[in-house]
Amino acid sequence: MTKVGIIGATGYAGAELVRILCDHPQIKLTILSSRQYVDVKFEKIYPSMTNVTDLVCEELSIDKMCEKADVVFIALPHKLSMKFVPELLARGKRVIDLSADFRFKDAKTYEAFYQSHTAKELLEISVYGLSEIYFEQIKNATLVGTPGCYPTSVLLPLVPLLKSNLIDVNTIVADSKSGVSGAGRSLSLTTHFCEVNESLKAYKIAEHRHNPEMEMVLSLEAGRPVKVTFVPHLVPMTRGILTTIYSNLMEKTSFEEIKNCLTSFYSQRPFIRIFPADRQPDTRYVRGTNFCDIGIKVDERNNRLILISAIDNLVKGAAGQAVQNMNIMFGFDEVAGLSAAPFPV
Amino acid sequence: MTKVGIIGATGYAGAELVRILCDHPQIKLTILSSRQYVDVKFEKIYPSMTNVTDLVCEELSIDKMCEKADVVFIALPHKLSMKFVPELLARGKRVIDLSADFRFKDAKTYEAFYQSHTAKELLEISVYGLSEIYFEQIKNATLVGTPGCYPTSVLLPLVPLLKSNLIDVNTIVADSKSGVSGAGRSLSLTTHFCEVNESLKAYKIAEHRHNPEMEMVLSLEAGRPVKVTFVPHLVPMTRGILTTIYSNLMEKTSFEEIKNCLTSFYSQRPFIRIFPADRQPDTRYVRGTNFCDIGIKVDERNNRLILISAIDNLVKGAAGQAVQNMNIMFGFDEVAGLSAAPFPV
Amino acid sequence: MTKVGIIGATGYAGAELVRILCDHPQIKLTILSSRQYVDVKFEKIYPSMTNVTDLVCEELSIDKMCEKADVVFIALPHKLSMKFVPELLARGKRVIDLSADFRFKDAKTYEAFYQSHTAKELLEISVYGLSEIYFEQIKNATLVGTPGCYPTSVLLPLVPLLKSNLIDVNTIVADSKSGVSGAGRSLSLTTHFCEVNESLKAYKIAEHRHNPEMEMVLSLEAGRPVKVTFVPHLVPMTRGILTTIYSNLMEKTSFEEIKNCLTSFYSQRPFIRIFPADRQPDTRYVRGTNFCDIGIKVDERNNRLILISAIDNLVKGAAGQAVQNMNIMFGFDEVAGLSAAPFPV
């Protein structure tokens, strides 16, 4: 049975990895590291896990991690991840990183929006872990950079349409709305209950660092430069991202044509649900799941296409997609550990 | 002292009128009608008003309404309003209607999106009650059609820029997010707590009937046809609308130029707050107030302008703007009854 | 493979049954009935279930139900259930009912708080489905009445202590706080988002019909009459019940003695988690799970014991406990279908 370790297990993405991996039928979660909670039982930090896991968080030791794990998930903040990845790879481990450190092919873009990169040589071998798009490359990857939550919600609806040249690449606007867990477990006034509850606001308007990430992939897949005006918003709920994407159509195109383009593109992928004309995505429908739901509306009056995607930012937007990538890398069933039915409410 | 009556006092907009008018220093609220709660004390329906008002809801009688009130607010659903307005006007009352019945100059547009209009002759004399834009006409109006909540949030930031020809009228997208009180107090699965909580979705995508309303006013003010792709979303909070508006700039324009255009246009209007570059609107900042906050961001990379507006849908989006219009009509201080300081949280 | 049918599959408890049973490894969900949604695909009513189940809701036919199912869950409102149970039993089916119809041994108590009972003869064979307490009887039951959500949260902490004669039966107060899904999916002003959000209130104070249910079981287990002052409250969240129970101790008793009593009583039961002194239950820790968490505090100054229990009202308080009972009845692993790890947030 494949043995799995997690570096950075106590943030929300790390804890979500623990949740999913505890139920995964083909692996065994063997080791957790945490900077903040050394020698603390995981169930003490997350009492929901009482009687579910006995694992104790340890101080990170690469030796011990390599001894106990065949594959390592890293859920550390950006910048920290790249310190540990080279050695893990050198010791023959496969690594699935959830930070931004290994998402970019081009170190310059990364460095413009994050900080200087200390493991640039690995960017070449790293695979961008957008599972449905880079499925084939992920199979053999030793290092996967799991996409950001917002890019996942923007890329999955857009890539097939760009590849089919259905939309005008100069007109794309992505208006995203996210639950608060996307901001992580660290304390800040922004995530204080009283500041978020009964509140709604945009932030990092046209300046979010997920913007270059989505443009990199869109440009690559479209075969020419694609720009996106991207505005994230913070919504008073815990989980979920809803992204509303606006773009002009190249020519008059029907709902059915758009739907067929998406449906055929994703016909083999179990987590993409293309909705019929009378149904629209809701973050509630994907809560706790690895689904990405996509809704379509053609605004004929303005020859504009409106795409709406919904994901759970902690699952398809982070830990779930990371596990999906592990499944692909190790030849497991793609949905292993990720197939629990969603809650009605 | 001016005497005021409300027809339809027990829906959310009606109850918000009661709240505001109970505190208004220059009027006396004398009569409330309700279809659903005849002969019931208002405080029984809204126990928050215990000891605040002794008014009892009555069955609607135009005679009694005219006897007791100098000015009548109507907070009935669309279609019902136009049945009562003609007689109220005939008896010399001034009427402030919160439904869509008297917002449109053109009966055809109304009839295309609502139903047949039975008081078309009054559309000519009715004034569209967007207080800051039609201030002069409102002064002498006998009949005011209070704007919809979404149009208010879209029009206030856009009108000055369109009049100054700063933005490309063919590129306007308005992405609105609304709290649940906008859907009113009527029961529906859409407003059931468990269906809204931890949920986020778009609805009536590019098909909402506030869309023609905003286009009518924008076209009029711009002096040429303006189209808007408008998508409303439902957010798990009670009050507030945040609207994010995207449009291409006619030419390179700075933040300061946009800000100056808005600031000078609204320099005499107390309820419009144009935010500096380091501050962005949040529905929480306007909760319970008649303010419309406007934030500005120039997306230079894409030569696109992003405007963000925030209002309380029940105040500036309904009852508050209606009272503001009364203040203008009767020569009261524009902020009378509407000047309470907002809550910190 | 055991075949399972659900009567009343589209309310929240029914839909939660669908969710759990879709993932259950030892049964096959074969038939759903619904009064409201005849011939509608389940995923159309609950779009979260898109691609998860293909089942279509049918009009209830006892013939068809008996043909397709070995065991039948009934998630109908009180009173409707007893119309169908006799025939299902007569045809040899085992029935797990979620209504109050088969919870009471004594028809008189039922009739005092609900309505007249039309299948009294079955009360004798019916087993009260509080899984941990009536485990042995449930094994061979043909008819199980699943406990109410509030009684479950009150009984599980109290029964062992009453049996050990540790608390004064004349001093029990149970203060329960429930999420809104407990009120079901039916429309009412009480469950309208704007009426619940940012709201907190008690209801049916000392008059709730779960009160006689909990007293019946407590009296039976204590071997003498036990009365409870029970006050339920409605809290702005979707799922979860937290119950705080106050009672005088018979004599000075330590935290450890209380804990030992509970721990030893439940040592073989996988869903009861007795918390240590430094941890207290939170509905968030049991969200989506079948756990009942119990916290203990001895108020030495007043010789009073404070017990706190947390359950998910739709799982351990309804559908989950019903499935647990099926597992017990059919000799499946007690946790089958109910073992998914809880969410960190």
Next chain:
Amino acid sequence: MTKVGIIGATGYAGAELVRILCDHPQIKLTILSSRQYVDVKFEKIYPSMTNVTDLVCEELSIDKMCEKADVVFIALPHKLSMKFVPELLARGKRVIDLSADFRFKDAKTYEAFYQSHTAKELLEISVYGLSEIYFEQIKNATLVGTPGCYPTSVLLPLVPLLKSNLIDVNTIVADSKSGVSGAGRSLSLTTHFCEVNESLKAYKIAEHRHNPEMEMVLSLEAGRPVKVTFVPHLVPMTRGILTTIYSNLMEKTSFEEIKNCLTSFYSQRPFIRIFPADRQPDTRYVRGTNFCDIGIKVDERNNRLILISAIDNLVKGAAGQAVQNMNIMFGFDEVAGLSAAPFPV
């Protein structure tokens, strides 16, 4: 016009004072101090106040405070307050303190639950600012210690009944449920949105330091020792406390007798609303107001009285009661600045 200063204006209680005092007709708010935001405009910290106040937060200078203010509100954390009060009093200022520093007559009780007291000599002259109970003493007070939020919600319903000897003082249990703003604006995991949302838990069970405060006042008013088992809970909402109080009745007593006792006791006090038998308090009804609503239920079966009180923890539980006390001290209308009608939702 009376000039008012606030020390500690940027926490939630301080900011609520700013809100209320900005609208107060008989005073002028002249000076704000803040440790954290020296020389920052108040509207920058609370953008809701844009265009409402131009005040700038200053570093605390007692000289300047005394020069600019006739009365000083202190909204600092416990312990800090007592450092400044002696000098303010020495300079002839009247002081209304919102911390616990001047609530206790007995320094020992304070020191047992807080820390050592450095201004004990002032405890004798300090008046406990529970406005309705200590109205006469407050009139001439130079120093008022504003009650804690929980004690306010417990004391107002209980004091009249204890004075009338209607309830058994050995049986009192107070189960309080509070919104999150009661925990203040300081950052902690406990107030992180994702940890509170969809969550419900008890905390500091029978150990909260508001417990001795309520017992002190109850004992004083009852004329003999009164003990309370007090359990606070945290609820996912911003504002509001609902307290459910259980106690045995001394003898059979009717709803009307209880109601008359409360109604006559509070007949001259504008902020206490005693509800009729068919209406129960809801925190939503008092949101943003200085009301304390009280509901009554006699549990005849158990000869137990259930009292339910609702307040807004930031208003009647803190800033509002402090302003009410100022009104009493300065001979203003008791409701000045506190009479805005509540929101319907």
